[in-house]
Amino acid sequence: MSAHPPVSSPFKFLDAYTAADQSRFFGRNAEQKRLVELLFRSRLILVYGPSGTGKTSLVQCGLAKAIPASDYFSMPIRRRGDLRQTLVTTLTGMLEETATTEPLALIAECIRYALRPIYLLFDQLEELFISGTAEEQTWFAGFLKAVDQSSLACKIVLVIREDFLAYLYGFEDQLPGLFDFRMRVEPMSERNLQEVITGTFSQIQDVRLVDEPRTVRLILENNRSSANTFQLPYLQVYLDRLWRLENEKEPEPPVWITPALVEQVGRIDDVLEVFLVEQKKSITDRLPPDEQPAVSTILEAFVTYEGTRREHRLASLEENTGLPVALLVPVLGELERTRLVRRDDDTYELAHDSLAKVIDKGRSAEQRQINDIIRRLKDAYREYTEKKQADDLLLPPRRLSEIQLYETAIQGELDRSLSKAESAEKWKYIEDSREFHRREQRRELEEQQRKNARLKRTVAFVSVLLVVALASVWFAVDQWNKTNRTRIVLQADGMDPVQALVTVAVAYEQDPNDLNRKSLYNHFYNHRLYSSKLELNGTAIRGIDYSFDGRSLLLVAEDNMVYRRSATGEPLGDGLFIPGRYLSVELSGDGRRVVALVEPGKLFLGDLESHTLQRMGNDSTINTATMSPDGQTVLTTNDSGLITIWRTDGSKPETLKSMPPVELAGYSMDGRMMLTVPTLSDADSEVNLNKKIQIWDRHGKHLLDSLTMPDAVLSAEINADGSMLIVSTMNGRVFRWDRTTRKLWPLQLLNKNFLFPEVKFSRDGQRLAAAVGKVVYWWDAAGKVLDTLAYERRIRTVELSPDGQTTLIVVDTDVELRDANKQFKGKLSHTAAVASAFFSPDGKTILTHTEEGKVFLWKLNDERLVELPHLEGVRDFDVSADGAFITTLTDANWIYVWNRAGAVVDSMATDSVMDRVLASNDARTIFIINIGKDVSCWNRQDRRLIGLTGEVADFSDDHQVLLTRTKTGKGLLWNSKGQQIDSIPISLEDKSAFLSDNGQELLLRSRNGKLYFWSRADRKVIELPGKQAAGTISPDGASIVGLTVGETDVLSVWNQQGKPVATYPLKTVRLSEGYRLTAFRVSPSGEEIMILLSGENQAFVWSRKTGGLSLFNHNKVVEVAEFSPDGLLLATLQSEGQSIWWSMNGQRLLEWVGAVNQYRFLQDGSVYYTVQNNRVSIWPGPNFIIPWLNQHISATKRRTILDDVRDQYKLQTSFWEAIWQSFRD
Structure with a gap:
């Protein structure tokens, strides 16, 4: 078979652009600038996008075009069988002589040799996950970490297909910031493709475009897919086809590309498939009939079962295809000549990923099904090994049946595509799955046989007795x-x-x-x-926005319809259709109009009341569009840096030609000023931003202020009154500029390597927040770090409420709310990852948007509860019997009295440090206990504060009776008005005291364990027998219960006359011997007794019904435990603020989210109170959730x-x- 001489095409065809092609590289100016910006900010950059979007050309040619070669030395790297070996080979190849093979040492030598930074461009990284081993992937993650943490003048660019991006998530443990500096290469817009076509032809000497606008338009129309998108590889093949057709007619230059020629070639929906078929036919026609199938066999060998490219050497290709070398060599030569296959040294591969997809698409249905089975097998095996070979991750019977159908073909494909060890591991996984299901089938059969036997007996019994x-x-x-x-x-x-x-x-x-x-x-x-779920009849929502006044919401649907809703989510009229691919959409301040910027840079104004749409001007190069807060004007910038102010009333727009071209422009929050960053005029302007910020009046006529930053400006925002700016610079630093004092403060960085991509600030600029990786940072107005908060998962974004008092933190599917003291305020849960979340302009509502296109509206004030906010932490609180009044004591020693609705009805400051507060049922009298246990009585009616005699010893649960102990040990009883009502006939010295719920009975325990009972009714002091570790009175006051110390712990029960009623051996000495009891209480029903020991991680509950002692195990020391008023649950509080609810049989019912300092049930159980730092929350009690639900929904x-x-x-x-x-x- 003779080869024809190669035809030299002037087009790149399927080859990537390299540094040598700078003059022929067009259409990626914005991406070049973004890539350079990321390289200036980080040493590790991630570039990803769909196949065929030009990622390789961007990093190889676009980077070389944007940065002078004297500033860096780029080294493109492909895996080529083993990534580590390829890296070492590439690095040593640059050096004349070296003795080391360690990658980091080689990089250091290369830097010294090149006398400039090294850029390692790891291209087509998906090959590492398609063909690489787990060990190779682990090594690469460690290598990236080592370079990232080193001081080497080396930057790394990872280039990967978008559908393999998820494989990099496994690297996040070693590289937490891997996704912080990433860039998605989007498919080219129509405007950029026009630039590519005209620019490409302008650089080819012997090719001419005739009637350029029409010819270019026809080329684009003929290459537009049914999905209204363009494929770069298809376009290159199409241009090559035009050139070849005209060159064949007239070989002498120049070649004329005319509209007629484009119309003659016409529309080719699958131009790459047509090209592949033509080249295969041209090669096979020159082969003998028995050798013609070899072309398809060889091409298929270059495609994996996943539809991606696969490299081969001649030996591996011979083994894989079974074809002789004598046939392989000439066929490979022809495939290389027709540019279907590329050769690099001794390695062959397809010219582009797009060819692999076309070849994979042309496979037989059976082969595609086999490939699909192998793909699923590989994914299942990977998950099986990652999850420590759990049985539930073995292959299900359905998958095993599919494998059995094509078992020989699958085993052969595994042997060809994998090493012997890897193929054996996959097949062992299949056999283990089969054996597991065989065991399960035997077990189910035996179980079914047992069930059948039982069923027979049951049927016989049922036949006799119908009942x-x-x-x-x-x-x-x-x-x-x-x-x-x-x-x-x-x-x-x-x-x-x-x-x-x-x-x-x-x-x-x-x-x-x-x-x-x-x-x-x-x-x-x-x-x-949530207060409302916003839906559009099943259509996904892709964008949301508030109007400036917060009275209206904008919903942008997936079908290019925009809708307006009220602040509560109610529909406001029909939607409006705006054609094109949206770049930005904004709602006017009054919620009536919407401005949309669509590709390639067209501006539309829509009226949501009259449902009319008009295009604003004829400029198709607009980059940004911002509506003023009053909705009267729209500010735009175009490719030339010109600012135009459009009026929404239809009057003539004004282009600010007197203003220098700008890189950035926007309105202030109040719309009274315009903020701009001028464009540099020197030759490096495409990769640098100006350091200057300018502030103009809203019309752009008068320069009001300006500032030169230490580094190039990336973004700038101005606060509500224009007194303060937050400026982000190229090097990742963020500054706060106070225009009043002229001071420029950098935000404090706890780690110099942290770069803050976006900083949020309150409306007054006094509080700032940002998230980096898994940590939230807060700063004050001077840029000093106020606080940080770390999470276990990566934080997507943070937002500050307009008043700066609430922070919204988005983590996967949850949105957490934190107050100014970073205390937990609630969680907004979703069923899918949250794409965006932000506060309304008035800060009263929150709008969240999930990645699956659902939108939820939430009120900031939680409808489930009433909050009592304080400026300081709450030290103690008390509640009246009917819940009408709540009394709180703060760390600043202020006392507040609140009503049920959450309003303060009275307050008083105390002079000394207070520890406890008690209130009468009507809250007219407040008892205040200081840290020395001295008691004062505050009569709110006459505003008097009177000290009571003695220190507090105990008080009744209904707060009607208070017991004090004098220095001489005398016990005094006081009523809720602060009046003495009785005295105790026995000394309280060296005794602990316990009042019954109504305060009419008293139980005393001496240091040696003796119990003394006294009742106000019969006035007798009764000494109870034995030595007791603890004692208490039942809630009804009828019984006394003691924990008797002996050879074994025993619960002893007496009546009010001191006569034994019952004893219950606990068969343990755990509770009394060598332990100090901190709580010993009887449940409201009298059927359970709760016991707490000092320093223990358990609470104990004894049940009269079972006679057993149950352990309630905690992670931390249990500090407080309390029965609910109905006795159906036990509420505990362990150290570090974790509050837990338990059923009486020891089951955890609720673990409160957020730290709790104190809690309390209202006596009837209808209300539950919690204290969390400076907030007291009033919740419906557990038995009142259903009534609350019936009332609110x-x-x-x-x-x-x-x-x-x-x-x-x-x-x-x-x-x-x-x-x-x-x-x-």
């Missing part, structure tokens, strides 16, 4: 209902907060078991409820929510519905 049969049916229905409710409750974790709460509430009402109760508590207390709305849940999650709500569905199936 038992009916009872069994009822039991089956009941069990099905319980199981189904459990299944529904477990699925609630995947629902949005309102759906979940309504769903679990129904399950709890039907069956209030511990699981349903736990789910109800968790979804009510630990998850905020109507029955009609709940039914609608349940119907949506049932449809969305395919739930069955009744046994008979399941039977009917089974019958239909």
Whole structure:
């Protein structure tokens, strides 16, 4: 077979642009600038995008075009079999002589040799995850970390296809900032493609464009896909096709590319497929018939089963295809001549990824199915090994059946594409899966046989007794209902907060078991409820915005419709269609108009009331468009740096030609000023930004102020009154400029390597916040770090409320709210990752938008509770019996009295340091206890503060009686008005005291363990027998309970006359021998007793019903424990503020999110109070969640929510519905 002489094409065809092609590289100015900006800010850059978008050309040619060669030395690197070996070979090849093979040492030598920084360009990194081993991937992650932490003058650019980006998430443990400086290479816009075509032809000497505008337009129309997009490889092949067709007609130069020629070639939807078919045919036609299949066989060998390129040497190609070298060599030569295959030294590969996709698409249906099976097998095996070979990650029977159908072909493909060890590991995984399912089948068969035996006995029994049969049916229905409710409750974790709460509430009402109760508590207390879910009849929402006044919302739908909603989410008229690919969309201040910037730079103004749309001007090079807060003007900048002010009333626009060209421009928050950053005029302007900031009047006529920054400006924002600017610079630093004092403060950096991509600030500029990786930072007005907060997961973004008092932190599917003291204020939960979240202009609502296109509106003030905010931390609080008044004591020794609605009704400052506060039922009298236990009585009516005799010893739960102890040990009783009502006939010296709930009985315990009981009714002091480690009085006052010390711990019970009622041996000495008890209480029902030991991580509850002692295990020391008023749950508080609710059988029902300092139930259980630093929160009690839900979500709305849940999650709500569905199936 003879080869024809190669035809020299002037086009790059499928080859990437290199540094030598700078004069022929067009259409990527913005990406060049962005890439250089990232390289200036970090030593590790990630470039990704779809296949065929020109990533390799950008980093090889675009970078060389943007940065002089004297400033850096680039080294492109491909994997080529083993990435480490390729890296070492590339580095040593630059050096004349070296003795080391260690990569970091080689890099250092190369830097010294080149006398400038080294840029390592790791291209087509997806090959590492397609063909590389786990060890090779682990080594590469460690290498990147070593370079990142070194002082070498070396930068690294990772280039990877977008569909392999997820594989890099495994590197984040070693490289937390891997995704901080990333760049997505988008498909080229039509405007940029015009630049590519005209620029390419302008650099080819012997090719001419005739009627350039029309010819270029026809080329673009013929290459536009059905999805309205362009493929760069297809365009290059198309241009080459035009040249070849005309060159064949007239070989003598120049070659004329005319509209007629473009129309003659016409539209080729699959130009690359056509080219591949033509070249294959041209080669096979010159081969004998028996050798013609070799061309397809060889091309298929260059494509993996995943549809990507695969490299081959001649030996591996011979082994893979089974073809002789004598045939391989000439066919490879022809494939190389036709530019289908590229040769690099001894390595062959396809010329471009796009060819691999075309070849993969042309495979037979059977081969594609085999490849799909192998892909799934590889993914499943990777997850199986990562999760420590869990049985639930073995292949399911369905996958095994597919493998068995093509077992020989799959095993052969595995042997060809993988090493022997890797292929054996995959096949062992398949055999292990088969053996596992065989064991499961045997176990299920044995279980089924046992069930069948039981069923036979049951049927025989049911045949005799019909009544038992009916009872069994009822039991089956009941069990099905319980199981189904459990299944529904477990699925609630995947629902949005309102759906979940309504769903679990129904399950709890039907069956209030511990699981349903736990789910109800968790979804009510630990998850905020949105006020509105914004939907567009199933169409995904891709953009959201508030109007400047916050009265309207803008929703941008996936189908290019824009809609307006009220501040509460109600629809305001029909939507408006705006054609094109949006670059930006903004809503006017009054919510009536919308301005949209669409590719390639066209500006549209829409009226959402009249539903009219008009284009503003004829400029198609607009880069940015910003509407003024009053909605009267639109400020735009174009490619030439000119600013134009458009008026929304239709009057003539004004271009500010007297103003120098700008790089950045925008309005201040109030719209009274214009902020600009001029464009540099020197030759380096495309890679540098100016250091100067200018502030003009809103019309751009008068320069009001200016500032020169230490480094080039990336972005700048101005606060509400224009007195302060936040400026981000090229080197990653952020500055605060106070225009009043003329001072420029850099934000304090705790780590010099931290670069803050975006800083948010409050409306007055006094508080700033930003997130870097997994840490949130807060600064004050002077740029000093106020606080930090670390998370276990990466933070997407943070936002500050306009008043700066609340921070919104987005982490995956959750949005956390933190107050000014970084205390937890609530969590906004979503079912998908949150793409954006921000406050309304008035700070009263929050708008969140998920990646799946759903939008939720939340109120900042939580509807579930009433908050009592304080300026200082709350040290203690008390609640009146009916909950009408709450009294708080702060760290500043201020006392506040609040009503149920959260309003302060009275306050007083004290002169000394106070520790406790108690209030009468009407809150007219407040008892204040200082750290020395001295008691003062504050009468709010006459404003007097009177000291009581003695120190406080105890007080009754109803706060009607207070017990004090004088220095001589005398005990005095006081009523809620601060009046003495009785005295105790026995000395309280060296005794602990316990008053009954109503204060009418008293129990004393001496140091040696003796108990003394006294009742105001009979006035007798009764000494109880034995030595007691602790003692208490039952809630009804009828019984005394003691923990008797002996050979074994015993609970002893006496009546009020001191006569023994019962004893209960606990069969342990754990509770009394060598331990100090901190709490010993009887439950409201009298059926349980709670015991706490000092310094222990457990609480103990004894049950009269079971006679057993249950342990409630905690992670930290248990400091407080309290029964709920109905006695159905136990609330505990462990050190570091973790509060937990338990059922009486020891099941955890609720773990409160956020640290809790104190808590308390209202006496009737209707309200639950928590103290979290400086906030007191008033919640509905656990038994009042359902009434709250019925009050706040109507029955009609709940039914609608349940119907949506049932449809969305395919739930069955009744046994008979399941039977009917089974019958239909």
